[in-house]
Each structure stands twice: as C-alpha cells, then as structure tokens.
Amino acid sequence: MKIDVLTLFPRMFQGPLTESIIGKAIEKDLLQVNVMNFRDYTDNKHQNVDDYPYGGGAGMLLKAQPIFAALDAVKEKNPDTKKRVILLDPAGIPFTQSVAEELADEEHLVFICGHYEGYDERIRTLVTDEISLGDYVLTGGELGAMVIIDATVRLLPEVLGNDQSAKTDSHSTGLLEQPQYTRPAEFRGMKVPDVLISGNHKKIKEWQDKESIRRTIERRPDMLETVKLSEEQQRYLKEIKQEN
Template identity: 60%
Template sequence: MKIDVLSLFPEMFTGVFQSSILKKAAENGLATFNVTDYREFSEDKKHHRVDDYPYGGGAGMVLKAQPIFDAVEHVKAKVEGTPRVILMTPQGDRLDHQKAVELSKEEHLIFICGHYEGYDERIREQLVTDELSIGDYVLTGGELPAMVIIDSVVRLLPGVLGNEASPIADSFSNGLLEHPQYTRPANFRGLEVPEVLLSGHHKNIEAWRHKESLRRTFFRRPDLLEHYPLDEKERQWIEEWRQEKKHSRISKDQ
C-alpha cells in the first residue's frame, strides 16, 4: 500500500512513520509513506500562503483550492491507478473498524490535512472521495486524525502484525468488544486467572471468551448489540445481565 499525506507540518509524521508497527510495515515493503508539504505548491512565491479570508465574511481563514489541487495532481502523477483521496474533517463519516477494513483493501490512499477554519468547498466537490472524522470534536488540524486512521488501516494489511489471527480477535472485528486477556502468573496477589483458561480445553475456552466478549459489550457498549445477530442462548444471557444490572442499580440507590 502507498500512503501519501498532504500537510503543512510534515515533521509531525516523522516519529509515527519511523516507529513500531508502521516502521516494520515500511521495512518489510508492505507499505510506503510519503508526506508532502502543500505550501510548496502555493502560487504565492513570496509568502507561500495557502489560505485566505472567506467570501461573505466570517471568522478564521479558509484553505485555498489551488495548492491542494496542484499537490494532489502531483502525487497522483507519480503512480498508476485511482487512489482514494481522504479529507480529514469533523464533518466526515466517523471512522470505525469496517471503514478501516475497507480502506485496507486499497493500493493507494491520499490524506488531506487542513489547518484553518475550513476548506474551499471545491476541494470537497472535485478532489475528495471520502471525508472522515475520528470523533465528534475539533482538533487543531487533520494530522492527528490522519495518523490514527493510517495506523488502524496499515495494521490490517496481510503480514504487518506477524500473527494473522491478531486483528481477527480485536474489539469491533466481529461486532463485539474483545474478551478479557490474562498472562502469567496464574495467581497474582491472590487474583487468579479463570480456571477455564488453564484447562487446555479449546472448545470451552472459546465458549468462555465469546460469552465474556458479549458480556463486556453489553455492559460497556450496548449500542453495538443493536444490529448484532443474537441467538436464543445469547438473548438469555443478556436478559440475566440486564436483571443483574437492574438489581445492582437498586442496591446502590438504597
């Protein structure tokens, strides 16, 4: 996968792309990263301005269309194919696991990171294939959200994590939160690992993990269960937990 980032602050990506999983992905030839300062494409050769006052008035500055158009066209000209051009904006669709999986199947991604009041609308209309957000809040610029999305996508590429089963068991991969995890020692300060995990009985272990995954989702992110296909046994568990939750709330109120 080829990943290009357009940013006014390329130095922000140095540590991210040269550390941990992303660094290994690049070293193993599974992903390439390139950051372009779109200020270099400004037609203002003296001050290199890439923003201007909004037509109609208002606070803040608006990112001009020309530098972004020229920068995207420059990046596209280097490779074949049609890349996904992703605009980082709080107005975009919120990133989730399914979107990360979708993007991980692409060969080339271009991320546009803004830094002012907004973008000239023609950037959205003519250049962009996706508008993405990482949450309902506003950050100084699009760099941090781009880093989050890139990390979530690259780790899904075959061979990046080493163990192909790792992303399969992640939270959200099957619609549920991940089950609790334990490691040695089996007894730490009187806190013991669930016996089933020490049994070596793989079928029982998988059954326990699934139930605990469902339990954790019910108590922490019940909204995820709205579209989850529950079977009869799972419905019974949820009803038991619902009663447990109800009684716990009553006890606290007394």
C-alpha cells in the first residue's frame, strides 16, 4: 500500500510512522508512506495557505490552490495507482472498523489534513471520502489521519505477526472481544478461568464465544442491534440474560 499525507506539520508523523507495527511494516516494504508539507506548493512568495472567508466569519480557511497543487504532484508521481483521497473533517462519516477494513483493500490512500477554521469548499471536489473520528473537533486533521492509518495498516497481510489477530479483534466480528489471560495462572488471588487451562479446545471456544457476547451486552449493548448472531450465539445470549 502507498500512503501520501498532505499536512502543514510533517514532523507530527515522525514518531507514529517510525515506531512499532507501522515502522516495521515500512521496514519490510509492506507499506510506503510519504508525508508532504503542502505549504511548499503555494503560488505566493509568502507561502500563505489560508485566508479570510468570503462573507465574513470567525477564523481562517485553507485555500484551495496549495491543496490542488500538492495533490497534482502526488498524481504526477503515481500516475498508475487508483487513489482514495480522504479529507479529515468533523462533518465526515464516523470512522469505524468496517471503514478501516474497506480502506485496507485499497492500493493508494491520500490524506488531506486540515487546520484553522475549515476548508475552501472547492477542496471537497478532490476527495473520495470525508471521515471524522467522532463528534468532537481537533486542532487539525493530523491526529485523525494517524489513527486511520494505524487502524488500516494493521489489517494488511503480513503486517501483524499473526494474521488471525485482526480477524478476532473487537468490532471486527461485530462483537467485543472476550476477556483474555496469560501467565501466571493465579495472580494476587485472581485465577484464570479453569476452562482456559483445561486443554479442551471445544469448551474453550464455547467459553470465548459466550464471554464475547457477555462483554458486548455489558459494555456495548447497542452493537447487538446490528450484528447477525448464529443460533449458537443466540442461545448464549439467552443463557446470559437468564443468568442476570
């Protein structure tokens, strides 16, 4: 996958894109990331990227010209790739695991990170997607781009040590992940459930499935409204409600 990021603050990406899973993916050549400062693409000697909005209003708007020019440069450098151009914006669709899974199938992602009060509306003609992390406002789109990149890249083949890890994550299955434990079997009086150390894989799988539903009921019951449960999962749900 190729990723281009258009931002006014390239140094914000140095840590997140060079450490941990993302850094290793780049080292393995599973991922190519280019962070570019779109201030370098302005057509005025002062390199201004913002201006006052027509009609008045608070704050400054990002001008269309430097964004258009920076994206032209991306297209010129990568003429043969199909690009998904993402605008980070509070008015965009909420970012979810299903969106990350969809983006992970793409060949080339381009992120436009805004700042100031907002965008010149003509910038929106360049994009394929407008995405928001949630119903709140950040100082800029950089943090949002980092989150989306992280959630998306970890889904690429060979990025995680075990490709099954991403498939069983919370939200990937439509349910929250079950509780998990590691050694020691007892710590400060708290014991690992006996079934997990029984060696009975069928019973372990049943426990995991049931506890996944239990955790979802307790913490995110809204998720059960959209997920399609199997007959076995429906039975677990009924048992849990009866236990409660």
